[in-house]
Amino acid sequence: MFKQAVIPLLVSAGLLASAPFAQAATNLVFCSEGSPAGFDPGQYTTGTDFDASAETLFNRLSQFERGGTAVVPGLATSWDISDDGLTYTFHLRDGVKFHTTPYFKPTRNFNADDVLFTFNRMLDKDMPFRKAYPTEFPYFTDMGMDTNITKVEKVDDKTVKFTLKTVDAAFIQNLAMSFASIQSAEYADQLLKEGKAGDINQKPVGTGPFVFKSYQKDSNIRYTGNKDYWKPEDVKIDNLIFAITTDPSVRIQKLKKNECQVTLFPRPADLKALGEDKDLKLPQQAGFNLGYIAYNVMPVLKGRTDANPLADLKVRQALDMAVNKQQIIDSVYQGAGQLAVNAMPPTQWSYDDTIKDAKYDPEKAKALLKEAGVPDGTVFTLFTRNGGGPTNPNPLLGAQMMQADLAKIGLKVDIRVMEWGEMLKRAKNGEHDMVSAGWAGDNGDPDNFLTPNLSCEAAKNGENYARWCNKEFQDLIDQARAESEPAKRSALYEQAQAIFDKEQPWIPMAYPKMFTAMRKNVEGYHQSPLTTNNFATTQVK
Template sequence: MRKKTTLKTMIAAGLILGCGLTHAASNLVFCSEGSPAGFDPGQYTTGTDFDASAETVFNRLAQFERGGTKVVPGLATRWDVSPDGLTYTFHLRDGVKFHTTDYFKPTRDFNADDVLFTFNRMLDKDMPFRKAYPTEFPYFTDMGMNENITGVEKVDDHTVKFTLSTVNAAFIQNMAMSFASIQSAEYADQLLKQGKAKDINQKPIGTGPFVFSKYQKDAQIRYKGNQNYWKPEDVKIDNLIFAITTDPSVRMQKLKKNECQITAYPRPADIKPLQQDQNLQMPSQPGFNLGYIAY
């Protein structure tokens, strides 16, 4: 099985790849490999996009355990599955705050309306917000979730029921994937009223450990630690900076000079020397797929 090093593993665990830092720091620089296409996780399929949004700004109902593939509670504290395997009932976490920024100030906590908005937007092309900002959700549709989910029902403010047309043993795992990141329905309503629906992809609002601050294409992305995060022990830094560095050899040079403390996607030829460098750490976890060449 292919292994990969992920930003989620390194930041959420407080691990540092570069030299000179062995504990929590006020600033952390990640030499990322490229600019994200946007910040709406549902629209994209690449690690570059997910690192900049899903793994920093957002949460999901279920999430993967840090450093592994076991599914654990996220914005849902638990879920029930009907005997026929066609109904999943999620019990939502109380007291979760959406980010407060200069472009959005929430008036309520996370609730079932946010789950309904997130998934109905992907399911219903006639939804007003989707009409205002037409887009596709390739991961969601490629996995057939647009056809298998026949309904998303609000039972009460903290309970949501999903109904499927066929049994899907991987449904909970799918709900932990980046594309299933939960958006704010209140923020979407604000954008719709302002005629700025597209801003959902450029000025993200989530419940995750980092609050989006600034983006300069091909240069940097800045985030602030979320002081109201529902898992305060996971917010170990004040400022997270993505220093966008497309050349892998330059990323490695910056890492060794401590100009960044984390990087990703080294050249294959660099992996062994990096593993042998006692000043560096290379945490990894199993990947979710296998790569192969057919001929």
């Protein structure tokens, strides 16, 4: 993977004059952890993709306040909700310009047509643009928005009305999420006429604080400050560079050398030294995320003919008892995470703190495997990512420790290490027995943990890597989404958590703490509990 310092590359590209970016007050280099799969936010679900696209290039109708989960106006200045909770009318911001780039020059400002294009592309598979560039929108469909939004109507150029089939208590929060980023209908028309619809994912055009300039996979992404941004006071820098650096130790080396000014996901072993470095600062907060191991519970796995042992609850219970989770957390997170027992973190409202973890008991695990008829030497594949991320700072070490634990009860684990995007693609395709995954809350609502990760819809080809579909669980989260009273919603979510705990489609592993390492002279950066990174208002003094 790319580990080379990025500064010589930037100099050779002519972006610098006589001084490196790290010394120029109008520029910022961010050492990011991975390459984005693309720049069309609707297609993706990970923070790596969203940081490079939605948080940098785009806006949404509603948005989250900087550093929090409260919803504030975005491209809509206000909205009205009907008494029955089924109609949302958005009043659009005036004077918002789309980016001017070498490949697109807008002739009009943002208006209702752009909202209609953005959502109709996700709703209608027969839409001409969707046919020209066939793709899926996993977040949109996993949350059931494709079936719950019955129509999106243009009232006038500055007013749009959404009609829902059933009440969705988190609808405004959902529209503030990255996947709902507003695209340019005019740009889409241009691409369609040119026969280049796929360029919407490689040559993005948004309304956000930065304008896309170039991308070299596994190397860097370059942006320029948007001089026409509708909130001009937020654009503090002329150039933003993502220096893609998968190795966390190399990211820290670059930070200390001032080759980048901000980086993410430092290794737990580095935290003490980072905190003591007089040139650095290390903001942190309790995580709104979790790391977990998902079992593929399909009765017969793709490409096989024999019965899948993980479809048997006894086998899942055995594996849960056989893995020494606390030991793994102590070694992998080193004080930067706590033992997980649930499908959402304790920072999420409606979290059920009465649920407790199964006791580590290898002997009982062996007995359960024998009852289930699983022979010694049975092999399970475990997919894990290369490099650390927000929910797991050292995935390979955790996988190896789990491998050693399961060997003690007679099972073999075939660890498959792969790049993050490739791992998720193959897990969605159902090629795994187990996958080391994670989730960070995107909107502050409990539905955002349970529906995308564990719903029956998401089990088809979405983020539900366990392929687990439980009708009772599904009914509860559906009822909770349609309920507006917080106390009643919380009670329904607690019942759903109890079913998850009983059925064990995952091994919940850890609730990580969040750390961002940066130079002392970085100002205006807001650490988000939603784990995305937006560099509007950020500058280097």
